[in-house]
Amino acid sequence: AHEGILRRQSLRESAARTYARSLPIVPVRARGLTIEGADGRRYLDCLSGAGTLALGHNHPVVLEAIHKVLDSGAPLHILDLATPVKDAFVTELFATLPPELAETARIQFCGPAGTDAVEAAFKLVRTATGRDGLMAFSGAYHGMTAQALAASGGARHTGVTRLPYPYDYRCPFGTGGERGAELAARWTENLLDDDKSGVVPPAGMILEPVQGEGGVIPAPDGWLRRMRQITAERGIPLIVDEVQTGVGRTGAFWAVEHSGIVPDVLVLSKAIGGSLPLAVIVYRGDLDVWQPGAHAGTFRGNQLAMAAGAATLAYVREHQLARRAQELGARMLARLGSLAAHHDCIGDVRGRGLMLGVELVDRDADAGLGGARPAAPQLAAAVQRACLDRGLIVELGGRHSAVVRLLPPLTITDEQADAILDRLADAIAAADR
Numbered sequence: 195a196h197e198g199i200l201r202r203q204s205l206r207e208s209a210a211r212t213y214a215r216s217l218p219i220v221p222v223r224a225r226g227l228t229i230e231g232a233d234g235r236r237y238l239d240c241l242s243g244a245g246t247l248a249l250g251h252n253h254p255v256v257l258e259a260i261h262k263v264l265d266s267g268a269p270l271h272i273l274d275l276a277t278p279v280k281d282a283f284v285t286e287l288f289a290t291l292p293p294e295l296a297e298t299a300r301i302q303f304c305g306p307a308g309t310d311a312v313e314a315a316f317k318l319v320r321t322a323t324g325r326d327g328l329m330a331f332s333g334a335y336h337g338m339t340a341q342a343l344a345a346s347g348g349a350r351h352t353g354v355t356r357l358p359y360p361y362d363y364r365c366p367f368g369t370g371g372e373r374g375a376e377l378a379a380r381w382t383e384n385l386l387d388d389d390k391s392g393v394v395p396p397a398g399m400i401l402e403p404v405q406g407e408g409g410v411i412p413a414p415d416g417w418l419r420r421m422r423q424i425t426a427e428r429g430i431p432l433i434v435d436e437v438q439t440g441v442g443r444t445g446a447f448w449a450v451e452h453s454g455i456v457p458d459v460l461v462l463s464k465a466i467g468g469s470l471p472l473a474v475i476v477y478r479g480d481l482d483v484w485q486p487g488a489h490a491g492t493f494r495g496n497q498l499a500m501a502a503g504a505a506t507l508a509y510v511r512e513h514q515l516a517r518r519a520q521e522l523g524a525r526m527l528a529r530l531g532s533l534a535a536h537h538d539c540i541g542d543v544r545g546r547g548l549m550l551g552v553e554l555v556d557r558d559a560d561a562g563l564g565g566a567r568p569a570a571p572q573l574a575a576a577v578q579r580a581c582l583d584r585g586l587i588v589e590l591g592g593r594h595s596a597v598v599r600l601l602p603p604l605t606i607t608d609e610q611a612d613a614i615l616d617r618l619a620d621a622i623a624a625a626d627r
């Protein structure tokens with residue numbers, strides 16, 4: 195069955211299929227960190243549905259919440275009507291928000307995907323400000339619908355002003371650290387204030403507190419506070435995309451808590467649906483100027499996702515999984531640091547909480563601006579394959595697909611964390627011959 199399924203998939207599915215190409219497995223069962231393939235092999239899954247599975251696969255509290263809705267006879271599809279399931283989800287979500295935001299916050303349910311919520315955020319700030327342009331950052335990833343794509347780093351679209359995102363290891367200013375971040379902030383200020391820059395005041399600015407697809411790049415807290423200050427002073431709504439960083443992933447319930455910034459619009463998806471599709475924006479009450487029907491969409495009321503999501507949010511809060519992610523992530527990062535000390539092909543290790551990245555570089559090449567050597571995408575692909583051979587599923591990301599990304603569930607044990615790192619270390623040693 196295993197080979198046949200893979201063969202039919204490669205014949206029938208689009209050339210754009212991505213994960214399936216680098217991970218030729220046929221999952222049939224999954225629990226927690228572990229996936230079992232149709233060939234009977236077991237894998238440790240550090241992809242977690244592209245960062246969706248805060249509690250891992252098929253967590254009992256998530257399954258129980260889903261079963262409860264299914265058994266109750268409640269409607270599964272009900273557009274945006276009020277239901278007890280939705281009420282419980284919104285109550286749980288609001289209890290986790292930064293208090294300054296929660297005080298006036300409004301929520302808009304969007305389509306099922308993160309990209310739907312990004313589109314809604316753009317439309318909201320355009321409606322509220324009467325302006326049109328957007329500001330986004332190099333290396334960003336916001337989704338695959340037209341405007342979200344236009345605001346994403348790899349896309350060659352016009353209409354969005356791109357600003358430098360502080361990237362310590364490959365600092366665009368060649369300095370790295372806080373100085374690089376401050377120069378990036380001044381660049382932004384200058385574009386907005388110099389009336390000869392050609393940049394008109396935008397409707398909003400969107401950023402990720404840690405770039406995920408962009409290569410696991412945590413923004414310094416000081417830079418995030420500068421972005422908050424710069425946008426607040428100029429009346430520009432700040433949209434923070436926590437689609438990937440939310441729900442404990444970075445070691446705080448929401449990544450904005452690290453820097454203390456309060457966004458005007460928060461974009462949420464992935465883990466908030468407890469592994470089912472759900473996406474929302476939560477925003478400052480006075481931005482809620484759009485008219486009834488101004489933003490619609492058929493699939494904005496997935497009751498199963500709301501139930502699974504509410505159970506996930508409650509579990510993460512009650513079991514303090516954000517703190518656990520912080521502690522375990524710090525330990526894993528320290529071990530990745532010693533791995534880097536033994537391998538010249540590891541240029542950088544970084545991350546926040548359980549959002550970790552290992553950047554592979556060409557060990558024989560000369561260092562460029564700022565001391566970073568060229569990225570090594572082929573080596574990264576070899577490491578990914580070697581991981582799979584050792585029963586470890588990892589994703590690649592970053593500008594050159596040379597960053598091995600670890601996004602394990604927040605529920606993993608110390609032993610599981612060790613097993614992940616043992617296998618990764620072994621895979622890197624094998625690929626680095």
Ligand code: PMP
Pocket residue numbers: 244306307308309310312335336337338402406407435436437438439463464
């Ligand atoms: N924003 C961020 C930060 C993301 O990481 C992603 C998905 N990786 C998206 C938006 C888009 O979400 P979706 O794929 O559900 O449209």
